[in-house]
Amino acid sequence: MSFDKLNLISPIREALKTEGYTEPTLIQEQAIPPLLEGKDLIGCAQTGTGKTAAFAIPILQLLSEEQRNLKAPRIIKALIITPTRELAIQIGESFTAYGQYLGLKNTVIFGGVTQKPQTDALKAGVDILVATPGRLLDLINQKFICLRQVKFFVLDEADRMLDMGFINDVKKIISHLPKTRQTMLFSATMPPEITKLVNSITIDPVRVAVTPISSTVDIIEQAVYFVGKKDKKLLLIHLLQDKAIASALVFSRTKHGANKIIKDLAKADIQAAAIHGNKSQGARQLALNNFKAKKTRVLVATDIAARGIDVEELSHVINYDLPNIPETYVHRIGRTGRAGLGGVALSFCDTEEKPYLKDIQKLIAKSIPVIEDHPYPLIETEPADSKAATKKAPVGKPGPVGYFRRRTRH
Incomplete structure (x- = not known):
């Protein structure tokens, strides 16, 4: 029509x-x-x-x-x-x-x-x-x-x-x-x-x-990395060194966490901007405009601040922290894959976040592939029965970013 x-x-x-x-x-x-x-x-x-x-x-x-x-x-x-x-x-x-x-x-x-x-x-x-x-x-x-x-x-x-x-x-x-x-x-x-x-x-x-909330956009590639909480910053830096990630919206659970991610990326010579409630309106709008204009490659945001962000051809959404509300996951990854274009949603999951991942997969009625071939695998500390349950998770093809490269926009 x-x-x-x-x-x-x-x-x-x-x-x-x-x-x-x-x-x-x-x-x-x-x-x-x-x-x-x-x-x-x-x-x-x-x-x-x-x-x-x-x-x-x-x-x-x-x-x-x-x-x-x-x-x-x-x-x-x-x-x-x-x-x-x-x-x-x-x-x-x-x-x-x-x-x-x-x-x-x-x-x-x-x-x-x-x-x-x-x-x-x-x-x-x-x-x-x-x-x-x-x-x-x-x-x-x-x-x-x-x-x-x-x-x-x-x-x-x-x-x-x-x-x-x-x-x-x-x-x-x-x-x-x-x-x-x-x-x-x-x-x-x-x-x-x-x-x-x-x-x-x-x-x-x-x-x-x-588009019911439980159905994520089919054209969005999804994957999860099991990683220790302290190693998340290293994994993020590792992924962002791949230029296949043309633009990335990184989600942090807290304002403090968003600021810390920015500092960690700066130490690795990766320019990024943050957008959250403690930022002035001028700073938030400048960060968003620069991201939309592709002057900034990485934008770190909290959920509330990110509401309303509409960026054309956003290639990647990265869940640095998994949300504890499964519907929020769907909102987050929906920032990419717009207007019929492909997109990638990557999630970091530490030991404490595994219940969140379980709830997310239940909501979207599908298992999210696991990327195991990366430098910072999660060292399990849970009881043996918890480990056994983890082994049942789906396994994705190797490669931290290359697995998705065929669908990534530039």
């Missing part, structure tokens, strides 16, 4: 063509028609499925169809709430791109920076507001923002909102919205509290599910 068959107005079709879009993704194909009809929608879709365009395009078209009095001040008609600064910025950029020929105005607000430029933009008037919960509530309380005229409300990454403790803030924000509105909620998973929220804020919603 082409975008021409989705009954989009010509300015949006032209913008999509300018941006290089030719065919809608599955979630765009399923979500755009009912949203253009004004229906509420619940989208279950993980990162990389194209969900931003799935809600941005209909909102832009519906707003453009209203006859706005050009002499009247702009008021907030569409509100998009998202959990992180990076994701908010990315969504704002998408609205700007898709609506470049429409004359609508959007702005992005988030915490961690001075509020004056944001309040100045609000005073000048906006049609579409993209916001993180904390700063949005703060500016509502300061009377800079009124949401009583909002017609379109999007709650993006709802499960991550829950993980980050924003759910009560979200409920407070919803209380400021008019009862009559079109509501769209997107979430990779639907835990009970999110399901309860969905039922309370939507009316007879259309439900769209794309």
Whole structure:
């Protein structure tokens, strides 16, 4: 299917063509028609499925169809709430791109920076507001923002909102919205509290599910290295010396761990940048922009900071620390293998992380191949019965990176 068959107005079709879009993704194909009809929608879709365009395009078209009095001040008609600064910025950029020929105005607000430029933009008037919960509530309380005229409300990454403790803030924000509105909620998973929220804020919603969380993208090559905790830094340096790894997003469980990885790589003359919650917004955006522009080959991130990172042709994701929540693994490796391109996901697993690996393999319903031929194998210290269980793990072909080279992008 082409975008021409989705009954989009010509300015949006032209913008999509300018941006290089030719065919809608599955979630765009399923979500755009009912949203253009004004229906509420619940989208279950993980990162990389194209969900931003799935809600941005209909909102832009519906707003453009209203006859706005050009002499009247702009008021907030569409509100998009998202959990992180990076994701908010990315969504704002998408609205700007898709609506470049429409004359609508959007702005992005988030915490961690001075509020004056944001309040100045609000005073000048906006049609579409993209916001993180904390700063949005703060500016509502300061009377800079009124949401009583909002017609379109999007709650993006709802499960991550829950993980980050924003759910009560979200409920407070919803209380400021008019009862009559079109509501769209997107979430990779639907835990009970999110399901309860969905039922309370939507009316007879259309439900769209794309790429269930338990199914990792088939074109992503996956492998695991069993390695001692203290040897992980040596294994990472060893792998990154292979230029077949054109770009790598390395996941650390903690901010402190991310900083330590950066220092270890620097000692080995491998340039890398970190992105996590303790970094200033400017530093985070600079690191992300340099990574996207391929000025930086390695980006080290925590899960929360990485939410919203969308990098074209990312060749490798490396799980320096395995996540203790199996769904997080799927989110992480979904950063590569986008737009039909191949990708590689490598994971380091120490003795304490073996239960995490077991949970991950149960969720994705497949065994992840083990790479045994590397210089820093795990020295087992568990009881014999634990060792016997470990031997049952699948064994991959030898070679730390070469095993995947045929599928690696340059």
